[in-house]
Amino acid sequence: xxxxxxxxxxxxxxxxxxxxxxxxxxxxxxxxxxxxxxxxxxxxxxxxxxxxxxxxxxxxxxxxxxxxxxxxxxxxxxxxxxxxxxxxxxxxxxxxxxxxxxxxxxxxxxxxxxxxxxxxxxxxxxxxxxxxxxxxxxxxxxxxxxxxxxxxxxxxxxxxxxxxxxxxxxxxxxxxxxxxxxxxxxxxxxxxxxxxxxxxxxxxxxxxxxxxxxxxxxxxxxxxxxxxxxxxxxxxxxxxxxxxxxxxxxxxxxxxxxxxxxxxxxxxxxxxxxxxxxxxxxxxxxxxxxxxxxxxxxxxxxxxxxxxxxxxxxxxxxxxxxxxxxxxxxxxxxxxxxxxxxxxxxxxxxxxxxxxxxxxxxxxxxxxxxxxxxxxxxxxxxxxxxxxxxxxxxxxxxxxxxxxxxxxxxxxxxxxxxx
Amino acid sequence: xxxxxxxxxxxxxxxxxxxxxxxxxxxxxxxxxxxxxxxxxxxxxxxxxxxxxxxxxxxxxxxxxxxxxxxxxxxxxxxxxxxxxxxxxxxxxxxxxxxxxxxxxxxxxxxxxxxxxxxxxxxxxxxxxxxxxxxxxxxxxxxxxxxxxxxxxxxxxxxxxxxxxxxxxxxxxxxxxxxxxxxxxxxxxxxxxxxxxxxxxxxxxxxxxxxxxxxxxxxxxxxxxxxxxxxxxxxxxxxxxxxxxxxxxxxxxxxxxxxxxxxxxxxxxxxxxxxxxxxxxxxxxxxxxxxxxxxxxxxxxxxxxxxxxxxxxxxxxxxxxxxxxxxxxxxxxxxxxxxxxxxxxxxxxxxxxxxxxxxxxxxxxxxxxxxxxxxxxxxxxxxxxxxxxxxxxxxxxxxxxxxxxxxxxxxxxxxxxxxxxxxxxxxxxxxxxxxxxxxxxxxxxxxxxxxxxxxxxx
Numbered sequence: 001x002x003x004x005x006x007x008x009x010x011x012x013x014x015x016x017x018x019x020x021x022x023x024x025x026x027x028x029x030x031x032x033x034x035x036x037x038x039x040x041x042x043x044x045x046x047x048x049x050x051x052x053x054x055x056x057x058x059x060x061x062x063x064x065x066x067x068x069x070x071x072x073x074x075x076x077x078x079x080x081x082x083x084x085x086x087x088x089x090x091x092x093x094x095x096x097x098x099x100x101x102x103x104x105x106x107x108x109x110x111x112x113x114x115x116x117x118x119x120x121x122x123x124x125x126x127x128x129x130x131x132x133x134x135x136x137x138x139x140x141x142x143x144x145x146x147x148x149x150x151x152x153x154x155x156x157x158x159x160x161x162x163x164x165x166x167x168x169x170x171x172x173x174x175x176x177x178x179x180x181x182x183x184x185x186x187x188x189x190x191x192x193x194x195x196x197x198x199x200x201x202x203x204x205x206x207x208x209x210x211x212x213x214x215x216x217x218x219x220x221x222x223x224x225x226x227x228x229x230x231x232x233x234x235x236x237x238x239x240x241x242x243x244x245x246x247x248x249x250x251x252x253x254x255x256x257x258x259x260x261x262x263x264x265x266x267x268x269x270x271x272x273x274x275x276x277x278x279x280x281x282x283x284x285x286x287x288x289x290x291x292x293x294x295x296x297x298x299x300x301x302x303x304x305x306x307x308x309x310x311x312x313x314x315x316x317x318x319x320x321x322x323x324x325x326x327x328x329x330x331x332x333x334x335x336x337x338x339x340x341x342x343x344x345x346x347x348x349x350x351x352x353x354x355x356x357x358x359x360x361x362x363x364x365x366x367x368x369x370x371x372x373x374x375x376x377x378x379x380x381x382x383x384x385x386x387x388x389x390x391x392x393x394x395x396x397x398x399x400x401x402x403x404x405x406x407x408x409x410x411x412x413x414x415x416x417x418x419x
Numbered sequence: 420x421x422x423x424x425x426x427x428x429x430x431x432x433x434x435x436x437x438x439x440x441x442x443x444x445x446x447x448x449x450x451x452x453x454x455x456x457x458x459x460x461x462x463x464x465x466x467x468x469x470x471x472x473x474x475x476x477x478x479x480x481x482x483x484x485x486x487x488x489x490x491x492x493x494x495x496x497x498x499x500x501x502x503x504x505x506x507x508x509x510x511x512x513x514x515x516x517x518x519x520x521x522x523x524x525x526x527x528x529x530x531x532x533x534x535x536x537x538x539x540x541x542x543x544x545x546x547x548x549x550x551x552x553x554x555x556x557x558x559x560x561x562x563x564x565x566x567x568x569x570x571x572x573x574x575x576x577x578x579x580x581x582x583x584x585x586x587x588x589x590x591x592x593x594x595x596x597x598x599x600x601x602x603x604x605x606x607x608x609x610x611x612x613x614x615x616x617x618x619x620x621x622x623x624x625x626x627x628x629x630x631x632x633x634x635x636x637x638x639x640x641x642x643x644x645x646x647x648x649x650x651x652x653x654x655x656x657x658x659x660x661x662x663x664x665x666x667x668x669x670x671x672x673x674x675x676x677x678x679x680x681x682x683x684x685x686x687x688x689x690x691x692x693x694x695x696x697x698x699x700x701x702x703x704x705x706x707x708x709x710x711x712x713x714x715x716x717x718x719x720x721x722x723x724x725x726x727x728x729x730x731x732x733x734x735x736x737x738x739x740x741x742x743x744x745x746x747x748x749x750x751x752x753x754x755x756x757x758x759x760x761x762x763x764x765x766x767x768x769x770x771x772x773x774x775x776x777x778x779x780x781x782x783x784x785x786x787x788x789x790x791x792x793x794x795x796x797x798x799x800x801x802x803x804x805x806x807x808x809x810x811x812x813x814x815x816x817x818x819x820x821x822x823x824x825x826x827x828x829x830x831x832x833x834x835x836x837x838x839x840x841x842x843x844x845x846x847x848x849x850x851x852x853x854x855x856x857x858x859x860x861x862x863x864x865x866x867x868x869x870x871x872x873x874x875x876x877x
Contacts, residue, residue, distance in 0.1 A: 063557075064557065065550075065553040065554040068550065068553045069550070072550070167671075171669065179638055179639065179666070180637075180666070181637060181639025181640070181642070182569055182638065182639040182875050183573075185576075213553070286545070286550075287549065287576070288545055288549070288572070290569055293544075377501050379501075379540045379542055
């Protein structure tokens with residue numbers, strides 16, 4: 001049956017995650033690229049490299065700071081997958097994602113941080129990481145019954161309440177969180193069997209070929225891969241179909257025999273599990289957290305990831321996470337490029353000049369010397385862009401980046417007979 | 420595996436050194452130094468010295484990150500809060516630093532090298548701070564400033580690992596403690612000493628017969644360090660603390676702000692010491708005033724903003740009549756020698772540029788010393804900075820020293836000021852005039868510094 005892309009002869013092949021050869025090849029190549037990437041960057045301190053070449057066009061991503069950004073993308077993608085299950089697949093709008101991330105983070109800190117003046121038990125990662133998922137999931141199940149009784153706007157408000165309650169608790173539980181605006185350190189990504197001095201796998205130091213961020217990126221990539229497969233699997237299972245039925249019409253779903261309460265609760269629990277893992281990894285990776293980190297803005301950022309990526313789709317969620325996390329850097333680099341173009345003069349500088357202000361008396365939308373003249377700073381420009389993108393996607397491409405990808409794919413599928 | 424890879428790494432390094440030394444001697448000096456980052460200066464200095472004629476290469480300068488001798492550039496990073504809660508203040512600080520470096524560059528730079536600032540806006544968020552640090556760290560030789568204490572604490576381990584010097588843009592008293600500041604150059608009176616000075620001034624020179632004080636602050640290093648100093652000052656001056664709102668001000672929580680304002684108003688204290696952000700200070704001030712509070716207001720530098728006394732400000736007269744503040748730099752009015760530099764850069768009148776200039780002058784001293792030492796690697800700049808016995812600021816602030824015991828080099832001299840609405844309206848002042856310069860209260864002068872007044876746990 002080779003060469004007939006949309007012909008499936010069994011239920012398994014129809015439902016399989018990678019149902020075409022192209023998908024398998026492309027995904028395999030992409031994964032190989034991601035795994036190879038940190039090795040081409042080498043260790044930050046010595047500059048030694050296992051492979052002495054750089055990948056064309058995107059080789060710059062192997063530098064230490066981009067690897068950090070990519071690792072952050074992976075962590076955010078894990079969190080976003082959880083929210084996607086709840087909001088995208090099961091249709092339950094939640095603004096409380098950052099609360100569950102915070103619970104996960106502080107569970108990890110409590111269990112994993114070394115014993116000292118603040119709460120900490122010094123347990124290894126294989127204990128604190130799963131616990132950081134389980135505790136938020138349990139809390140999700142506890143608050144779930146209240147939340148699943150309401151829907152739509154009311155659910156959004158209930159979950160919004162969680163964020164503020166959480167922030168209040170985090171701010172005031174000083175022995176655990178270090179207190180408002182002070183926070184505490186947690187740099188425990190190293191993999192240990194128990195509390196031994198020398199870790200089994202050391203993430204927090206440069207290795208002979210990999211930088212710290214390179215190692216962390218690979219680790220996050222592995223965790224993300226596991227959670228992606230789990231999410232994808234769940235979506236095509238009985239539970240996933242129940243979620244979608246509830247999303248599309250809850251009354252109809254119940255009539256068909258879907259236990260609405262149970263599945264909504266399940267969606268809540270699983271979503272919180274993902275959030276907790278993401279929160280714990282983010283904290284362990286960045287090394288420090290303050291209670292204010294787990295605020296409404298973070299929750300909104302996750303909503304943005306899902307909306308921009310494409311609600312209800314796993315690959316869209318991954319794209320959305322990459323997009324939202326990389327956007328500030330893109331704006332930054334673009335601004336610098338425009339600035340360079342202005343210095344050089346020529347055609348681009350004519351367009352760039354009204355966009356970028358380079359001196360105190362220059363006017364432009366983006367001001368590279370903030371505080372000196374009018375105009376937005378790069379980060380403010382980024383936030384404006386962010387808002388515009390969300391509105392733009394909602395109006396023009398409700399399927400998000402996934403929708404754009406779908407159209408590109410379909411165009412090439414029929415090429416050259418596209419019409 | 421590990422041993423093998425180490426050998427391989429060693430071989431690679433040796434290979435690189437050989438390649439670097441094998442080229443013609445005229446151009447290899449900087450490349451060798453940049454490629455073998457493990458032990459930069461020594462390799463080049465020893466291998467090159469015999470080959471070169473003295474007249475051609477008077478001195479070898481070792482470099483690794485952020486210093487490009489061929490292009491004649493030194494890059495300095497700035498992790499700034501440009502759009503967060505301290506945005507207006509920090510923006511002016513960055514502008515001041517930029518104006519100063521422009522002036523240095525126009526006059527020959529650091530021994531001919533031009534200084535470029537690499538500024539990143541952290542919005543006062545720890546994650547951004549760490550992320551931007553990683554982005555710029557391999558492009559810069561030092562951090563011209565690092566805004567915020569939890570942020571700087573979060574970086575400290577990285578700074579130490581990278582041998583990176585940073586000037587904290589925060590006056591947490593822990594930065595004067597040598598167990599915390601191995602890579603940091605503190606400057607100005609710490610929050611805690613600032614509170615001692617200002618309250619000391621209020622009780623001995625400004626007010627007659629003050630007997631009570633209300634203390635309110637943000638949670639965290641800044642607010643609580645300041646509150647700790649205020650409590651010591653209150654005890655020394657015999658003031659009764661009638662309202663204790665240490666750590667009670669939560670910027671995002673309106674009800675917390677109201678309860679602090681009511682707490683201050685109900686206490687009827689003679690002095691209200693409030694350590695917070697400008698935005699929350701004006702809210703507390705307004706609400707307490709509306710509730711009938713008539714005491715004297717005071718607070719550390721970040722509590723005050725010249726916007727309070729701007730011509731269209733509703734609290735202009737009330738602030739002018741009741742506020743006395745402490746700070747770290749001389750005011751615009753008292754620093755005419757610096758006016759041309761700022762005005763020529765096209766900047767409006769403000770008191771906050773001087774903090775930027777002070778930071779720049781500290782770094783300039785470190786860079787010049789590093790150049791003189793022939794080692795402009797990150798570690799070289801750090802070592803040079805830590806050997807500076809005296810840095811002077813041409814009337815902008817008290818001299819700083821970076822050698823000696825913590826208690827000896829703790830900065831105890833600060834400035835006390837009152838608002839100046841008339842000057843601000845006329846464009847002749849940045850909104851404040853100093854009533855005492857290089858002031859030290861008795862308590863601050865005799866305070867034995869053994870570590871941070873407020874301990875950052877974890």
